[in-house]
Amino acid sequence: MPTDDDLSHFLKDVHWLMDILQNIDVGLVVLDHDYRICLWNQFMQNHSGKAPEHVLNEGLFRVFPELSEDWFRRKAEPAFVLQSATFTTWEQRPYLFHFPHYRPITGTARFMYQNTTIIPLLNTRSEVSHICLIVYDVTDTAMNKLAQIEANDRLEGLSRVDHLTQLYNRGHWEHCLQQEFKRYDRYKIPCTLVLFDIDHFKSVNDTYGHTAGDDVIRMVSDCLREQLRDTDVAGRYGGEEFGVILTNTDAAGGLEFAERLRKAVQAQAVDTNHHAIKVTISLGVGELNPLIGDSQQWLELADKALYYCKEHGRNQSHAL
Amino acid sequence: MMATLLNEDQRDCLQEIANVAMGQSADRLARLLDVFVVLSIPNVSILNPNDIAMTLQSLQDSKGGDTVLTGVCQGFIGGGIAGEALLIFNGTDYRDLAKLLQYEDNGEVRSELLMDTTNVLGGACLHSLAQQLDTQFSLGPPTLLGEHYDITSLLQKREVSWNNALVVEINYTIEDHKVNCDLLLVISENCINGLLEKLNYLLD
Numbered sequence A: 001m002p003t004d005d006d007l008s009h010f011l012k013d014v015h016w017l018m019d020i021l022q023n024i025d026v027g028l029v030v031l032d033h034d035y036r037i038c039l040w041n042q043f044m045q046n047h048s049g050k051a052p053e054h055v056l057n058e059g060l061f062r063v064f065p066e067l068s069e070d071w072f073r074r075k076a077e078p079a080f081v082l083q084s085a086t087f088t089t090w091e092q093r094p095y096l097f098h099f100p101h102y103r104p105i106t107g108t109a110r111f112m113y114q115n116t117t118i119i120p121l122l123n124t125r126s127e128v129s130h131i132c133l134i135v136y137d138v139t140d141t142a143m144n145k146l147a148q149i150e151a152n153d154r155l156e157g158l159s160r161v162d163h164l165t166q167l168y169n170r171g172h173w174e175h176c177l178q179q180e181f182k183r184y185d186r187y188k189i190p191c192t193l194v195l196f197d198i199d200h201f202k203s204v205n206d207t208y209g210h211t212a213g214d215d216v217i218r219m220v221s222d223c224l225r226e227q228l229r230d231t232d233v234a235g236r237y238g239g240e241e242f243g244v245i246l247t248n249t250d251a252a253g254g255l256e257f258a259e260r261l262r263k264a265v266q267a268q269a270v271d272t273n274h275h276a277i278k279v280t281i282s283l284g285v286g287e288l289n290p291l292i293g294d295s296q297q298w299l300e301l302a303d304k305a306l307y308y309c310k311e312h313g314r315n316q317s318h319a320l
Numbered sequence B: 001m002m003a004t005l006l007n008e009d010q011r012d013c014l015q016e017i018a019n020v021a022m023g024q025s026a027d028r029l030a031r032l033l034d035v036f037v038v039l040s041i042p043n044v045s046i047l048n049p050n051d052i053a054m055t056l057q058s059l060q061d062s063k064g065g066d067t068v069l070t071g072v073c074q075g076f077i078g079g080g081i082a083g084e085a086l087l088i089f090n091g092t093d094y095r096d097l098a099k100l101l102q103y104e105d106n107g108e109v110r111s112e113l114l115m116d117t118t119n120v121l122g123g124a125c126l127h128s129l130a131q132q133l134d135t136q137f138s139l140g141p142p143t144l145l146g147e148h149y150d151i152t153s154l155l156q157k158r159e160v161s162w163n164n165a166l167v168v169e170i171n172y173t174i175e176d177h178k179v180n181c182d183l184l185l186v187i188s189e190n191c192i193n194g195l196l197e198k199l200n201y202l203l204d
Helices: A004-023 A042-048 A069-082 A139-160 A170-187 A201-208 A210-227 A251-267 A295-311 B008-033 B049-062 B094-100 B110-132 B151-157 B193-203
Strands: A027-032 A037-040 A086-088 A114-122 A128-137 A191-198 A233-236 A241-247 A281-287 A317-319 B043-047 B070-078 B081-089 B143-145 B165-174 B179-188
Touching: A027 A042, A069 A086, A069 A114, A069 A128, A069 B008, A069 B110, A086 B110, A139 A170, A170 A191, A170 A233, A170 A241, A170 A295, A191 A201, A191 A210, A191 A251, A191 A295, A201 A210, A210 A233, A210 A241, A210 A251, A241 A251, A251 A281, A251 A317, A281 A295, A295 A317, B008 B043, B008 B110, B008 B165, B008 B193, B043 B049, B049 B081, B049 B151, B049 B165, B049 B179, B070 B110, B081 B110, B081 B193, B094 B110, B094 B179, B110 B143, B110 B179
Parallel strands: A281 A317
Antiparallel strands: A027 A037, A027 A128, A086 A114, A114 A128, A191 A241, A191 A281, A233 A241, B043 B165, B070 B081, B070 B143, B081 B179, B165 B179
16 A cells, blocks of 8 residues: 555656646647547747647547648657657658747847657556657757758859859869760760860960950950850850850760850950950760760760861861 | 677567568558558668668669659667668658648658658557567657758768777568668767667566
8 A cells, every 4th residue: 555655755746747847948738549639738839829628539630730740640640659759850741730920139030940759658558658758959950950951052053153154163063074975875866065265365365464355354254154055065165265065965065056056256346445355166966976085085986077177277166 | 780789589589570670560550541551571780880870871872863862861779779761652652642641742841751651650660679679769759860960971071989889770562562761770889788688688
């Protein structure tokens, strides 16, 4: 027989535990197998604005119609059937319960991001009669993670793009070139590389200065951008040298593209204070063929075609 | 090298426990999905961080397709044992898995599939291990690995506080479907004492 003393100790312990559960900054909900709410702690009351007397013995999905019944049952059933805890993260679904964010100054989210754990509760016969849903506020973690992802994406963009022309830089463009080469290796869809540079660019720099030189490079890259299709990949390969990967295009198509670009550049002029600078470009075109062993050889092919133009008077295109 | 963390008897004992845990968790997976799960023999080994990174990479490369490792990791602690469970999917056709779990494949379902499988497999396997060792584990929230969480670079670049870890690798393959995953239980050398004690107790 328990003595009065034992009983009062027991009651004190229970009282403490209840106090802790009420005040802990974590949401606690106990549900029976029909998903009726059997316990609703203070965290849940305060964030939902629903008092226990309004939710106890009510169906969870009736009280919170925004919670997908199908989805939640799928997460909770293993706890009933397999007696093991299950988890959901904010990355799957930002929240189970739509609790508006409550901190006016340090809160940047519009709602509370939530991770949840569902644990089975055993009855005296070791059957799972109820489950306990534990709701964690992970808003800060989620916001940090989202900010980090955004920052990484931005950095990735920055590390790929050439500052002056906003085309891809050499590193990323070469990476794309390798990818295209591999794709050709696998699917044998024609693909053509155009390598071009600005004729006598050095004398532009020497005559008009580097600022004018930069303007010329920008003008040429603008012309290039206008000629591009969505699937083409253009990059600034070197100082005044550019590369374009034309997907699904053979040498004839590449030559057509090259001529169009050449005429577009020829028609443009860069206005400085005193002069209108006109430049021309020379373009080498190289279509991928089965004899080409890697992306480097592909580059060399287009480079050879470019060299041919240089030898034969510039301001022209040539395909190999 | 094995001798540094586990002796022969302890290893055999752990192997046996892992066998049972694998059987029980495979049974639950089979029941959940209503399929046959092909059983294999769990592999117990001692690896350093770099070995683990390489193991993970090989799991990822073996069937190709994905450029990043997809999986879930989950911490567990209890009875003087602590570690992390990694569930890695390789050579898995997610459409197949989605069909098994009766999800509509709308492209965003992948993390749901990973989490559901982790809930079942990880939970069941760890539960069984703990039960056999006469203890209970607390499980932490699972973290999705992937694009924004590159675990191999984590292992290779970051200074981890341990040199060797006990790794139990369990493979689950579902018959007639392109679903294949590996569960790796990693227990580092500084969290292994509780396990050794329990193994010794079972051996006596």
